[in-house]
Amino acid sequence: MRLTTKGRFAVTAMIDVAMYGGNGPVTLAAVSARQRISLSYLEQLFGKLRRSGLVDSVRGPGGGYNLAKASDQISVADVILAVDEPIDATQCGGRENCHDDHRCMTHDLWTSLNDHIFAFLSGVTLAQLVRQQPQRGETTVLQDHRRAPAGAPKEPAPEAV
């Protein structure tokens, strides 16, 4: 399980679709405007989300994206797995990587870690996240994931662990 900003973008966009998808498909242009994510980047992400079966696309005017499943059936882990490719192919028991025939020392650690994080993220659904949102009427901005400019004052954000 890799954790980058890419997954955050995808989750943010999916929440947006979940929130605004009540009446008809949500267009990526609308998501882009609301969440300040580049349209083309969203296209890339939703291409993966669609191929992973998390969203359905409707082409033509009035088209856009719908969640393929109910929002309580889509977990954060699903979204992140769809867009973030797996971190590592080095399976220790395997062939080329671990030389000699020694067993990988950190194998158990990372297996356990991955399992734990995955379990946690699998337990968080889009529905839960939507429910947490303050239901303001119009364009609720989620979060700007863009990196702060280099010269910005660097007070440590408590959540930026």
Added chain:
Amino acid sequence: MRLTTKGRFAVTAMIDVAMYGGNGPVTLAAVSARQRISLSYLEQLFGKLRRSGLVDSVRGPGGGYNLAKASDQISVADVILAVDEPIDATQCGGRENCHDDHRCMTHDLWTSLNDHIFAFLSGVTLAQLVRQQPQRGETTVLQDHRRAPAGAPKEPAPEAV
């Protein structure tokens, strides 16, 4: 909390120091040879680990690195935080990023996520990891984190989540 292979390298190396540091400092050259990590990369990582107070260095012949604290006082989270810079400076309550005065939608999600992962990694100490290792005599290879070659058969590793 960012999760990349960089942190894995650092943890692997720290486990090596914990295991072989019984009698005197451990040289990075030895770690490099045992764990197949580039010496210069180790130097970079241990520079950060030293500045974070996780290891002490001894210069000159017979020198090397010692753990600055007992191995049960150093957590995986400590190591990863030392070498992996924080993923994101976008603190939602903040200035430039979230426009208007809306609160960040995913703020709670990522705070909770970070806390959870951080708590998990904080609970895993080097001592626990060392204890898990099969105590073979000589050079126990931990794990080769290098990416598998492009053409390799892509059977999905169960732990590569």
Added chain:
DNA sequence: CCATTAGTTGACTAAATCGTTCGGGTATAC
């Protein structure tokens, strides 16, 4: 039918990060 809307695809880019290599320093033990 046909123009418009909107998804789909692919190539291409700048920047950042990753892992590594190189070349020089500086402190210390022998």
Added chain:
DNA sequence: GTATACCCGAACGATTTAGTCAACTAATGG
């Protein structure tokens, strides 16, 4: 004073990130 080992920084190729551009296809509305 020389070998050892930490220390520092520059540079590099490969990969990932985030974003742009352009061409294409499908479906709707008039």
